[in-house]
Every structure is written in C-alpha cells, then in structure tokens.
Amino acid sequence: MERTATVDSAMNSGALEVRDIEKRFSGVPVLRGVSVAVRPGEVVGLVGHNGAGKSTLLRIISGAHRQDAGQLLVGGEEQSFSSPADAHEAGIATVYQELSLLPNLTVAQNAFLGVELRKGGILDRARMRRETRELTESFGLDVDPDRKVRDYPVATRQLLEVAIATRRGARFLLLDEPTTSLEGAQVERFLGTVRELAAQGFGIVLVDHKLEELYAVASRIVALVDGRIRIDAAVSEVSRDDVIQAIAGHAMEHTPARERIAPPASDESAPALRAVGVRTRALRSVSLDARAGRVLGLYGLVGSGRTEFLRTLIGLDPVLDGSIELGGAAFRPRTPAHAAAQGIVYVTEERKTDGIVPLLDAGANVTLPVVGRFTRAGFLQRARLRQEAVERMDQLSVLGDRLGPVVRLSGGNQQKVLLARALAQKPRILLLDEPTKGVDLGVKAQIHRMIVSLAHDEGLTVIVVSSEEDEICEIADDIVIFAHGSTSPDVLDASDVTPNDLRTLAWSAA
Amino acid sequence: GAVDTGTGTDTGTADGGIPRPAACDSDTPYIAVALPNLTNPYYVAMKEGFETAGADNGFEVEVQIANDDDAAQLSQVQAMLQKKPCALALNGVKSEPAAAIVKAANDAGVPVFTVNVTVDPDALEAQGASIVQYLGADNYAGGAQMAEQVLADLGADADLKIGFVTEPDEVPTRVRDQGFEETVASDANATVVAKVDGNVKPDDSLAATTELLSGNPDINVIFASTGPATYGALQALAGNTNVSVYGFCASEEPLQGNYKGCVAQEPGRYGQLVIEEIAGWLGGATPEAEVLLPLKLFVTGETPAPGEVG
Amino acid sequence: MRRRTPEELGIAAVVVIVALVLSAISPTFRTLENAQILLLNGAVIAFLALGQTFVLLTGGIDLSTGSNVALTGMIAALTMSVGAPWWLAALAAIAVGILVGTVNGSLVHFLKLPPFIVTFATFGVAASIPLILTGASSVSVKDPFFAIIGRGSIFGIPMPVLLVAVAAIVFTIVLRLTPTGVHIYAVGGNQETSRLAGIPIGRTIVLVYAISGMCAAFGGLIVTSRLMVGYPSAGSGNELFYSIAAAVVGGVSLFGGIGSIPGALLGAVLIATVSNGMNVVGVQSYWQPLVIGVIILGGIIIDTYRRRVPLGELLSRLVKRRQAAPADQA
Amino acid sequence: MRRRTPEELGIAAVVVIVALVLSAISPTFRTLENAQILLLNGAVIAFLALGQTFVLLTGGIDLSTGSNVALTGMIAALTMSVGAPWWLAALAAIAVGILVGTVNGSLVHFLKLPPFIVTFATFGVAASIPLILTGASSVSVKDPFFAIIGRGSIFGIPMPVLLVAVAAIVFTIVLRLTPTGVHIYAVGGNQETSRLAGIPIGRTIVLVYAISGMCAAFGGLIVTSRLMVGYPSAGSGNELFYSIAAAVVGGVSLFGGIGSIPGALLGAVLIATVSNGMNVVGVQSYWQPLVIGVIILGGIIIDTYRRRVPLGELLSRLVKRRQAAPADQA
Ligand SMILES: Nc1ncnc2c1ncn2[C@@H]1O[C@H](COP(=O)(O)OP(=O)(O)OP(=O)(O)O)[C@@H](O)[C@H]1O
Ligand SMILES: Nc1ncnc2c1ncn2[C@@H]1O[C@H](COP(=O)(O)OP(=O)(O)OP(=O)(O)O)[C@@H](O)[C@H]1O
Ligand SMILES: [Mg+2]
Ligand SMILES: [Mg+2]
Numbered sequence A: 001m002e003r004t005a006t007v008d009s010a011m012n013s014g015a016l017e018v019r020d021i022e023k024r025f026s027g028v029p030v031l032r033g034v035s036v037a038v039r040p041g042e043v044v045g046l047v048g049h050n051g052a053g054k055s056t057l058l059r060i061i062s063g064a065h066r067q068d069a070g071q072l073l074v075g076g077e078e079q080s081f082s083s084p085a086d087a088h089e090a091g092i093a094t095v096y097q098e099l100s101l102l103p104n105l106t107v108a109q110n111a112f113l114g115v116e117l118r119k120g121g122i123l124d125r126a127r128m129r130r131e132t133r134e135l136t137e138s139f140g141l142d143v144d145p146d147r148k149v150r151d152y153p154v155a156t157r158q159l160l161e162v163a164i165a166t167r168r169g170a171r172f173l174l175l176d177e178p179t180t181s182l183e184g185a186q187v188e189r190f191l192g193t194v195r196e197l198a199a200q201g202f203g204i205v206l207v208d209h210k211l212e213e214l215y216a217v218a219s220r221i222v223a224l225v226d227g228r229i230r231i232d233a234a235v236s237e238v239s240r241d242d243v244i245q246a247i248a249g250h251a252m253e254h255t256p257a258r259e260r261i262a263p264p265a266s267d268e269s270a271p272a273l274r275a276v277g278v279r280t281r282a283l284r285s286v287s288l289d290a291r292a293g294r295v296l297g298l299y300g301l302v303g304s305g306r307t308e309f310l311r312t313l314i315g316l317d318p319v320l321d322g323s324i325e326l327g328g329a330a331f332r333p334r335t336p337a338h339a340a341a342q343g344i345v346y347v348t349e350e351r352k353t354d355g356i357v358p359l360l361d362a363g364a365n366v367t368l369p370v371v372g373r374f375t376r377a378g379f380l381q382r383a384r385l386r387q388e389a390v391e392r393m394d395q396l397s398v399l400g401d402r403l404g405p406v407v408r409l410s411g412g413n414q415q416k417v418l419l420a421r422a423l424a425q426k427p428r429i430l431l432l433d434e435p436t437k438g439v440d441l442g443v444k445a446q447i448h449r450m451i452v453s454l455a456h457d458e459g460l461t462v463i464v465v466s467s468e469e470d471e472i473c474e475i476a477d478d479i480v481i482f483a484h485g486s487t488s489p490d491v492l493d494a495s496d497v498t499p500n501d502l503r504t505l506a507w508s509a510a
Numbered sequence B: 001g002a003v004d005t006g007t008g009t010d011t012g013t014a015d016g017g018i019p020r021p022a023a024c025d026s027d028t029p030y031i032a033v034a035l036p037n038l039t040n041p042y043y044v045a046m047k048e049g050f051e052t053a054g055a056d057n058g059f060e061v062e063v064q065i066a067n068d069d070d071a072a073q074l075s076q077v078q079a080m081l082q083k084k085p086c087a088l089a090l091n092g093v094k095s096e097p098a099a100a101i102v103k104a105a106n107d108a109g110v111p112v113f114t115v116n117v118t119v120d121p122d123a124l125e126a127q128g129a130s131i132v133q134y135l136g137a138d139n140y141a142g143g144a145q146m147a148e149q150v151l152a153d154l155g156a157d158a159d160l161k162i163g164f165v166t167e168p169d170e171v172p173t174r175v176r177d178q179g180f181e182e183t184v185a186s187d188a189n190a191t192v193v194a195k196v197d198g199n200v201k202p203d204d205s206l207a208a209t210t211e212l213l214s215g216n217p218d219i220n221v222i223f224a225s226t227g228p229a230t231y232g233a234l235q236a237l238a239g240n241t242n243v244s245v246y247g248f249c250a251s252e253e254p255l256q257g258n259y260k261g262c263v264a265q266e267p268g269r270y271g272q273l274v275i276e277e278i279a280g281w282l283g284g285a286t287p288e289a290e291v292l293l294p295l296k297l298f299v300t301g302e303t304p305a306p307g308e309v310g
Numbered sequence C, D: 001m002r003r004r005t006p007e008e009l010g011i012a013a014v015v016v017i018v019a020l021v022l023s024a025i026s027p028t029f030r031t032l033e034n035a036q037i038l039l040l041n042g043a044v045i046a047f048l049a050l051g052q053t054f055v056l057l058t059g060g061i062d063l064s065t066g067s068n069v070a071l072t073g074m075i076a077a078l079t080m081s082v083g084a085p086w087w088l089a090a091l092a093a094i095a096v097g098i099l100v101g102t103v104n105g106s107l108v109h110f111l112k113l114p115p116f117i118v119t120f121a122t123f124g125v126a127a128s129i130p131l132i133l134t135g136a137s138s139v140s141v142k143d144p145f146f147a148i149i150g151r152g153s154i155f156g157i158p159m160p161v162l163l164v165a166v167a168a169i170v171f172t173i174v175l176r177l178t179p180t181g182v183h184i185y186a187v188g189g190n191q192e193t194s195r196l197a198g199i200p201i202g203r204t205i206v207l208v209y210a211i212s213g214m215c216a217a218f219g220g221l222i223v224t225s226r227l228m229v230g231y232p233s234a235g236s237g238n239e240l241f242y243s244i245a246a247a248v249v250g251g252v253s254l255f256g257g258i259g260s261i262p263g264a265l266l267g268a269v270l271i272a273t274v275s276n277g278m279n280v281v282g283v284q285s286y287w288q289p290l291v292i293g294v295i296i297l298g299g300i301i302i303d304t305y306r307r308r309v310p311l312g313e314l315l316s317r318l319v320k321r322r323q324a325a326p327a328d329q330a
Helices: A003-009 A054-061 A084-089 A107-111 A125-139 A154-166 A184-199 A211-217 A238-247 A306-313 A336-341 A351-355 A363-374 A382-395 A411-424 A440-458 A471-474 A497-507 B041-056 B070-082 B098-107 B121-127 B140-153 B169-184 B203-214 B227-237 B267-282 C009-025 C034-055 C065-081 C086-109 C115-134 C146-150 C159-177 C179-189 C191-196 C203-225 C239-249 C261-281 C287-308 C311-319 C319-327 D007-026 D034-058 D064-079 D086-110 D115-134 D144-151 D157-178 D179-189 D191-196 D201-227 D239-249 D263-280 D285-308 D309-321 D321-328
Strands: A016-025 A028-038 A043-047 A071-073 A092-097 A174-175 A201-206 A220-225 A228-234 A273-279 A285-290 A295-300 A319-326 A346-348 A430-433 A461-466 A478-483 B032-037 B062-064 B089-090 B112-115 B133-137 B159-167 B189-195 B221-224 B244-248 B260-264 B290-293 B298-299
Touching: A003 B041, A028 A043, A028 A054, A028 A071, A028 A228, A043 A054, A043 A184, A043 A211, A043 A238, A043 A411, A054 A201, A092 A154, A092 C179, A107 A125, A107 A154, A107 B098, A107 C179, A107 D007, A125 A154, A154 A174, A154 A184, A154 D179, A184 A211, A184 A497, A201 B140, A211 A238, A220 A238, A228 A238, A228 D201, A238 A440, A285 A461, A295 A306, A295 A440, A295 A471, A295 A497, A295 B070, A295 B159, A306 A346, A306 A430, A306 A461, A306 B089, A319 B112, A336 A346, A336 B133, A346 A411, A351 D191, A363 A382, A363 A411, A382 A411, A382 B062, A382 C159, A382 D115, A411 A430, A411 A440, A411 D263, A430 A440, A430 C191, A440 A471, A440 D321, A461 A471, A471 A497, A478 A497, B032 B070, B041 B062, B041 B267, B062 B070, B062 B221, B070 B089, B070 B098, B070 C034, B070 C203, B070 D309, B089 B098, B098 B112, B098 B121, B098 C203, B112 B267, B112 C203, B133 B140, B133 B267, B140 B169, B140 B221, B140 B244, B140 B260, B140 B298, B159 B169, B159 B203, B169 B189, B189 B203, B189 D285, B203 B227, B203 C203, B203 D034, B203 D201, B203 D239, B203 D263, B221 B227, B221 D115, B227 B298, B244 C115, B267 B290, C009 C261, C009 C287, C034 C065, C034 C159, C034 C179, C034 C239, C034 C261, C034 D007, C065 C086, C065 C115, C065 C203, C086 C115, C086 C146, C115 D239, C115 D285, C146 C159, C146 C203, C159 C179, C159 C203, C159 C239, C159 C261, C179 C191, C179 C203, C191 C203, C239 C261, C239 D115, C261 C287, C287 D263, D007 D263, D007 D285, D034 D064, D034 D179, D034 D201, D034 D239, D034 D263, D064 D115, D064 D201, D086 D115, D086 D144, D086 D201, D144 D157, D144 D201, D157 D263, D179 D191, D191 D201, D239 D263, D239 D285, D263 D285
Parallel strands: A043 A201, A043 A220, A092 A174, A174 A201, A295 A461, A295 A478, A346 A430, A430 A461, B032 B062, B032 B089, B089 B112, B112 B133, B133 B290, B159 B189, B159 B221, B221 B244, B244 B260
Antiparallel strands: A016 A028, A016 A071, A220 A228, A273 A285, A273 A319, B260 B298
C-alpha cells in the first residue's frame, strides 16, 4: 500500500485506545488496569522500568497476547484481536523488542511477509524487489533486497524492521525499543523519521529508555510502573526528573559515573591487552592498548568492526595478520573457552542468538560458564550455585520470575542476566558489547557505576563497545574510534570529549 | 510410438510352450536368480545351493538380493533380464507382487522357475503371466505334519489349548498355520487360543511368546510357523514344562524337553534342485508345473543338521 | 558472490562424481537402460522425499508416508476391484493420501502435538487399514490401463520419472514463486515470528502435510502400478528412511526453514544412484548398507565443505587449512 | 506454581490410565508375572530410549542405535566363541558400542555434519559388520553364565529391568547433578551461547553419542543373553522407532534442550505396556499398529493438555475454553 493512501485513511479515523487492560502470567499480575490512548499524528513515549509491562501492553494491542480483562478500541469501536493478523487488519503494525525478522528469508521476502504481491497467481518478485529497495532507501539503508536478513548486522535489521512496519498499510505503529542497536547519527535520523511519520498521520507508540530520545519526538509521555500508569501527560507538562523519579523511585544523582573515583594514572607500563595491526576477514587493521584499571571505550559507526574485534579476541574469528599481546606475552585467541581461561570474558550484543539459553531459568543462565567451579566430588553443589546466581542477579536487580525460562523475562532483565553471567566469571579482562541495551534508566546508571568500579577499584581491564555516545563519555577513560575495520591512530582522553565530538570524529573517520 | 501405456505386449509365449532364449545355448548359460534377502540364514543356504549347483552344471549363476523390497526385486530382475539370461529362478519377496516380475520375464522371453514362495495364481492370471515351475516345500503339509505329531504325542483327543507364534502378513506362514489348524481340528478338544506375530525374528518371537503365555496361561501347545519363531518361543519357555513346542525347525537346535517336534526345509537343496530342473529342461525334459517337496520331520532326541531349517 | 552459486551445486557435483566412478567400474552402469531403471526405482523415494521436504521445511517430520504408500496403493487396487476405472482409482488414492496428510497437519497444528508422535500414530493407522481390509492378502489390479502409471513411458522416459519431474517442477514453483512458498519457509524459520507477521500458520502446516500425503499417494500408485497388485507391506521397507535421508542429503534441515526441492531431488537421485550402483557393480549384499552409508557420508562431507568454502577459495584453503578452522564452523 | 508439578506427571498419569484399562479388560494383565514380562520385554527399547534422550537433548538424533544392538550383541557372542569369559565379552560389546557412539559424535561435532546423516551412515556400517563377520548366520553363546544378563533376576526382578533402573538412576544423576548435565541441556538449548560460555561442546556432543552407543550395547547384551545367540538382524525391527517415540512421548524435544530421563523412561514403559497389552488382551495382529498409534496419540494429547493447563485450572478451563486460546500458546 502507498503511504499517501494511508495518510488519508488515518486522518478521518479516530484514536487507538486501551481501557483497563489487565494481564497476568501464571497468576502473576503484569498489567493491573492500564488505560492509554494514541491519536493519529501523535507520538506517545512509553517509559517504565524493566519488567514494568511495556512490551506486554504492546503485545496485547498487536494481537500477540490476549488480555485477561479490559477493552481495546480503534476509532471508538471495540476490537477483539485473536491473532496478530487481526491487528494488522485494523491498521496496527508493530516492531517487537526482540528482533523478529526471519533470518532465513531475504529482505524482500521479510518486507512483504504475509502481504506478498502477486501477478497472475505467482509472486511479483520484481515489483517487491523494487518497492523494497525504495523503502529501504527512504530509510537510508543500503541493503540488497535479495540477500538473506541473517547477513546484516543488528542495527540494520532494527531499522529494517521499522521500515517494514510502516509499509503494512498501518495507521498505528507500535515501536518497542527500536533504537537499542543504533548509533548516534542513526538514532537522529530515525527520530526524524518518526516525526515525519507522525506528521503523515501515523499514531505512534514509542517505547524507549532514553529520555532524550523520547523528549525529542514524543508529544506525550506515559510512564508505566509495576503494571500501572504513573504518568500520562504532554511533554511540556512533565519534567525528566519527574519521569526518573516515577520510574527509578528516586531522583538520580547526575554525577557522571567516572568522576566518582579517579582512575589510576595511565601509566606507561605494558598494557593488559595490546592489539597491533590485527587483520581478520572483517577487520583491516586494528591497533590499540587496553590498560588494567581503566575502561576503554570503542566507538564507531555500525559495521565499523567493533563487535568483530571483540569477537576476534575470544577466538571466534581467526587472526589473519598482526598480533595480540596479553600482559606482554603473545596471545593467539583460539576458542571462547580458551579466552575465558585467560580471564577474558565477552558479553554479546545479540541476546537472542548467542546470549541466552532461552529455556533454561535465569539462574542457570547466569552460572552457565562456571558450573564447573561449584562441584564437590564431581557433583554440583546446587545450593551454592543458586546462591551465587541469586547474588549476581540481585547485584544487577534482575526482576521477574527467575525460576522460569529466561526467555519469559522482560528484555532489559535478560540483558541484566547476561551481565550477571559475566560477573560470575570473575574476569580479568571484560569485553562488553552494548552492555546496557534495553536496560532501564535507573539500573543503567547503576551498571555504569559498577563497570567503572570494576576497573578503577578492582583493577579489571574493561573494553566497552557502545553506540550511545553519552554512555561512552560517561564510563570510558580512554576512547578509540573505529572506522571501516581500522582504528584511529590516537587514543582520546574521555574527559576531553563530548558526545558531539565523538560523532564528528566517527563521521570524519568514515 | 512416443507413448507407451505400459499395459504390456502380448508375447504369446505365455501359452505357446516354454521360450528358449539364445543364452541357453552358450557355453555357460547365464541363469538369473532373485532372492529376497540374506539376513535369514535360510536364503544364505539357498544361495549357496544355487551357486554350487550352478558351477557343477556349467552355468553362470548371478544371484541378486532384494533386501525384502518387492519393487527393488522387480528392478533387479529387469536389470538381469537386460543381460538376456537363459532362465530366471525366482524366490519372490511376496506372492502377489512377484507376478509383475514373472510378467517382466515373460515379456523378455525368459522362462521363470519359482522356488519357495509361490506366485499368486490370481495375480498371474490378472497380469497374463505364467511360470514354468514352482518348486518348494509343501507348506501346508508341513503344518499338517506337525499337527499329526501333536496328536500322536499328546493323544488324538487330548485337551489342547494352542497358541500360534507366526507371521500373519506372509502367505507361506499363513499356509503353514492353515495346515496345522485344519489337521489338528480332527481333535474336538483342540482349540486355538490366540495367535501372535513373531515377525520371523527370534527376539520379537521371544517377547510375543512371553506375552502370549502371560495372557493365556492355559496354553499347552505352541505352534511356531518359522525357525526364528520356534527359537524365540523355546527361549521364552525356559523352565516351563507345561507347554510343548512344535513348529518349523530352529536351525541346529536339538529337540529335547518341551521342544517335541519340528519340520525342516532344505533351502540349499531347493536351490540345487532348481538348477537341476533347469539343466534337465535344457537337456530336453519337460519340467513339472509343481514340485512339492516333503518336509523333513524331527522328533525328540534328534537335531537338524546345518542347512535344515524352518 | 557466495550467494550466487546455488546451494545445490555441491550435491549435484557429488551425484556426478559417484555416477562417474560407477561408470568407470561397470560398463552396464553407464547404459541408457540402466539410467532408466535407476530413475524408475528411485521414483517412489523421490516422491516421498519431495513431500517430506515440505514438511521438513516447516520444522515437522512425516513418518506416516511409508505406510501411506501401502494404504493408498491398496485403495487404488480395491477401487478397481469393485469395477472403477483406473483414473478414478488413482483419484481415490490421491484423495486418501491427502486426507491422511490433512489429519496429520490438523493434529500437529490445532492440538499442538509433536509431529513425530502424530505421524507415528497415523503411520500405525495407515499400516493397519490395508491389513484389516484385506486380511493381509494382496489385491490384484483389474484395469490393465492402470499400468500406465508405473510401466508406461513417453519418449522412452518412464512415466514415474516423468511424474516426479512434473511434481518437482510444480513444487519448485510453489516454493519459490508463490506466497505459500514464502510462508512455508517463514513458518519453518520461526513459527512465532510468522504468527506475529500474520501468516496463516494453520493453513500452511496443514498444507505441507497434505502435500506429503499426496506424494505418498503417488508413491503408492507407482508401486501398485509397477507390480499391478496392491499389497499391504508396500512402502514398509527403507522408503521412509531413505526419503528423509534424501531430503537431508539434499540440504534440507530437520529444524526447518532451510532447503529446496531441487536439493531434495538430487539427494534422492544420489541415493537411487548408489543403490542401483551397488547392485549393478555387484557389491555383496552384506556390504551394501555399509557402502551406501559410507558413500552418503562422503557425499555430505564434500557438500558441507563446499558450502562453507566458496569454490574459488577451495584450493588455497586446502593448503593452509589449519589456520582457518575455528571461526568458519560458527 | 505450575513449575512445581513435575513435567513427567502427565505421562505417568497416562501410563496408569492405560494400565488400569488393560487390567480391567484382562485379569491376566494385572498379574505380577505379567508386569515382570512387560518390563522385561520393554527393557531393550527402554535402554535405547535412555541413550537416545541424551542425544536428543543436544538436538541430535541417533539412528545407528538399532543396528548397534546387532553389532554389539554379535561382538559379545563372537568374543565368547573364541573362548573369552562372559564378562569380558560384555565389556567388549560395551566398548564397541561406545566406539560407534564416539565415531558418531566426532563426525557430528568435528565435521559439522547433520546427525541424521552421520548416524544413518553408521547405521549401515553397524548393520553390515555382523553380516560380513558371520555370513548372516547366528553365533551361539558359549558361556552359560552370560545368561545372567538377560535371564537372571534379583529378588524376582529380572536383571534387564534392574539394569535399566540402575542406568536410569545414574543418568538422572548425571543430567541433574553434574556440570555435564547442565552442559548437555545448554548445548541443546543454544549451541552458540554455550560456545561463548566456554562450554566444551565437542566433549559434550561426543559424550552423548557415546552414551547412546553404550545403551545400544546394553540392548545388544540383553537381546543376545535372552536368546543365548547373537544374530545379525537383532534390533532391526521397530526398536529404533519405538525408542525415539518413547523419548518424545516422555516429553523429550527433537529440537534439543527439553526433556528428562524419567520422562523417557515413562515413555518406554507406556510403549511396553501398550505392546504387552495388545498380545495379552489378544488384539489381532493386524489391528496392533493402529491401536498402538491411537493409544500413544491419546496419551500425548492428555499430556500436552495437562502441561498447558495446570491441573487446578483444568476444570474451569474446560468450561470457558474458547477465550483462552491464542496468546498463551506462544
Ligand atoms: N510469556 C510470558 N510468560 C510469563 N511471564 C512473562 C511473559 N512475558 C512477559 N512476562 C513477564 O511480564 C513482566 C513484564 O514484562 P514486559 O516484557 O512487558 O516488560 P517491559 O516493561 O517490556 O520490560 P523491558 O524494559 O525490560 O523490556 C515481566 O516480569 C516478565 O517476566
Ligand atoms: N554493511 C554491512 N553489510 C553486511 N554485513 C555487515 C555490514 N556491516 C557489518 N556487517 C557484518 O555484521 C557483523 C557485525 O558488524 P561489526 O561488528 O562490524 O559492527 P559494529 O561496529 O560492532 O557495529 P554494531 O555493533 O553497532 O552493529 C559482522 O559480521 C560484519 O561482517
Ligand atoms: Mg520490553
Ligand atoms: Mg556490534
């Protein structure tokens, strides 16, 4: 369907509204009477702590879950969705929190999934290819419609999903944390798109933990806390502090994490980890030093090779050229287990593919790499294991049913489980890839402090990849910029850099 | 034409005597032999019979094994027919499907000598196919012989509760069962209590027999219609003296205790006889349409020799 | 660039290699007649593999397909035995095959049961019915024209081979050029995601099992027509196993979402070639399972290796293989 | 709260129901002797199901297990035929079983081949070797003490049943109380994650196939000892199929990561009960596949339904069923 046609239909129809929605999972209430509305042309920013029920609310509106009580209205008419297809029918398109494109299909197949174009009974592949290309180009994506989605990095997939959602003849867009994998410029561009879509008459619900982003586009802010609406007001009427207060339960100190404890002076002794001219299938030449007791931030555009570099360090991609040193000695990464034996621990950016074991419980996921340490005479010491898992999860405030399959936890809580796992491994060198992806703002600050403290107080070597400039500036002591699989020659001192500088540097490098 | 309906050509040989392919007059006539499998020692013995007798009679014998697949046997035979054999010796996997194989040989003008497994006459007629000869054990008589032995051992009016360990999906075993059942019926006090499927495998027969006895504790006679079934039934009985076992002989198993009687075939000899029949026919003799071989009876104290199996 | 070489190339190469080796060993193997026989014998397994491919693509499995061959073949023979013409019997068999598949698909989708168990159950049911109907005896085919399905040929190409070819073309079109095809891959890729995308999952799942049932019916018709008799143990041998193996050898994943019809077909041809080769070359019957296993294994090793390494790189990789190992296995 | 009721409860209930119905139909079914026979006859399938469970938990499948029964049984008989004592023969058989499994696991892991194809190939190899070694004939067991494995009993409990019980206990301990057990579930749950978590995937995979091979060896020993003869077609019947079905019926997923030993054991008991019941009650052999299929299907329907609905809610759900459907099945 053409976008212009959508606009017309959106103009003369009413709002999307839910009233008194209740939802329980296995008897545990998640939504306790939620009422909220979004009108065409409006962007509703939905915030809330991890596990507050935001995704659940969106999934109910999109027909993926059925509410236990409450009504759903579109244009004043009550709706009853028994499947996501019904919601599509009613003009509601959704981008779910966990990426839900099919990796085994091509971009074009995903774009038209369920609404394929035909000519004479068979697929009109040429037209779908063309329209897919137009669509992705309008979102600034350089993708080949005929390539499998699995070939693209997370950020690309995330934008792709949003793009696809807009072309389903929808009037309402539900976006569940669509920016978690995007880097600064992409985020800005994305927010521009959201504004544009709203101007075209789309009613948009945007779930996001980053208040700046919400305040940049939302006309209304809705805060969901423990399954209830705590705030529902126009942006102009509610301050960020109010929102933070509502969600985190306390006002946040604005002291940047790294200023709390001064980092040890960057001495000139051998770095804990040094890469010299590392080349792999995806990296051209990476050289950098990471020092014990300091946080090294890696910044770059999507696809610049940051993830690749971290994965190379744990042996997932062979080093073709160059060298890596660990505490002065040559190190040749072989396997993750081998890296772990050297104290190198990696936290992935893709929870679903290589982060969680979905059907094991949260505790088991936390202690997965260290079960071998909790044995006596070959048998697991289950009590000690459980205790360890609980401690780590408490440390990171994992909320939700910790004994059920981890996949049933909210996205942010799954992310905390991954971090808890890393801590349980007691690393010497910690590699974090988008560590606070999807984590709510209260806990995020706490994690930032924790990361800084691990380096400064406990002397770990921490390397953080983040697409959030603010995050890098907040926690890193040193910053290295990646571009096209290579590193910038100089190391930046984080205290001299602003988020804006970072962006400029990354762009000029690219 | 371009389209062959596959309904077959009427070669006319079906009614006009036995065709004599050119290969029959070569120095070492090529004889095609199709057997169902080699996992049953029965066919191992038969294969040896064919091969030894073939060598003795100056034939070139090729034996193909169908692994119990009728369609595979059909194509194996088709493949051998391309090499234009003098004759086909066929031990079909199953009675009815074998008719198609006979038909294929008929169409190629190759005479068919069947052995051990009869080809269903109705199926043959339906397909307009014909065989030269069937040679094999008289299965019905084998079953009947055992029934007679039971009556002789236990009394003509003994109170018999009979259980069958058999293979209900195959024709020869059903014929054996029938021979036994009809003959033992002369004893008014004999009842067939139950039949279980032993799958012609000793382990399945062992399990089935234990369950048969568990469900019918009053059984006092077991008729096992195949060698493996007999073996399995005997193992199931270990120690139980109330039950007598009769059946087709388990290979080289001495008859003692409650194993009271068995009949054996001699598959090796069958193979040999088929070759000799073919040789005789080549020498001018007219083969008989049916050669039914009596089964060899064994009673308590005897042991079937190697090659004498059920 | 890697994308451009079709996935099926590796297995096609394996088929060619095996055929060449067998041709070198045996002059009879390389005759036209033998090629015909080879394909003819492979037809039933090929049909089952085609149907199985649809089911496997959705992440299911169809164990009922072997005994469905017996059931449908018997239905055809019985239909003719009461006087119906051959084409009506064929339609009846196809209808029954589709029915069995539809039952499978419905149980799998609507009751959310594991496909293994559902089709295990219908396997039993489909195996029993012919036995019960006929008391384990066979039923001769009455209409001589029925032979056209299994014994007929057009321009020397055996009819079963033609049927397989037509089915393979139609199925390839369905999978590649229709929305249904995309949906099948989607459902196998991730059922929950497909549901969220609004795909009619139920219809897709029922459809693939129905197609598998239909393919089984074609298998049943071919067997029955070749032997001109319906018999209850048809399809009870290695057919099921071999058909799944054919699909898997051809690159179809048991976990769903990956694979193609040409791949499965090539897998079936490989298995048919090896089975035929065994007999033509005269490998002793005892050795056959071993040789078949080893050849298939060898084939899949070659294929896997090719998939992982683009053909061009193959040579250079072979030299400095050690270094490259860990990552590519990801 | 739902979590508290063990997953295996449903299938246990099904076993009880089936046993009660059969007891009601046949007085002989409910005797102690019959219970012994039932378990004894089910022992081989139970062993195979236990081994298969390990493999399935990692997302693999082991097709070689049936013919491995023949191979190992034959090895035992042959070892004794050259004069070795029974225990040495048993060890030799177990060693060969583990070897076959180790080969399977190594091919699956190190060459990244599909388990279906690898074990399909070793299935062929393991089926051929006994045939080749003995020319398809059986080998009588020479050492009478060998009978202890299949025919012995302790306190009236048949030895094979005891062996299964001991194995089930040991395996349950391994899966629940050792790091290896955690690794097995993790590898089946998400192999990539497991690799990143530093789990020794190769060792885990080789181990599960080795365990499956060992279980097949126990199956081979039991069959051979019960018959006191090693024969090359042992285990070539329904054993493989039934053992996988037993595991799946018991809640083991073919996709890995889900299932338990007690579940698989209960699945095997269900299948043994139904098979035994058929013969004890005297169901005609033609009907048996159908009846078995229908009972297993019914059982799994009950079980699936119970899993989805906590027992407490069952009644109220039954009333207002319609409303609950779509979402919670996710
Ligand atoms: N399918 C499910 N089964 C059981 N519990 C669930 C399920 N889905 C969500 N929950 C629970 O419902 C609660 C709300 O989850 P939801 O995903 O809606 O949170 P959220 O607000 O989106 O959090 P986040 O910011 O981390 O994404 C959590 O406690 C979660 O564990
Ligand atoms: N434009 C692209 N097209 C296709 N694949 C890409 C592209 N960019 C990167 N990739 C692949 O995606 C994966 C992740 O990319 P990479 O690690 O280079 O990104 P990154 O710098 O970590 O960015 P981010 O983590 O923000 O996505 C790598 O396997 C890489 O080869
Ligand atoms: Mg969420
Ligand atoms: Mg990255």
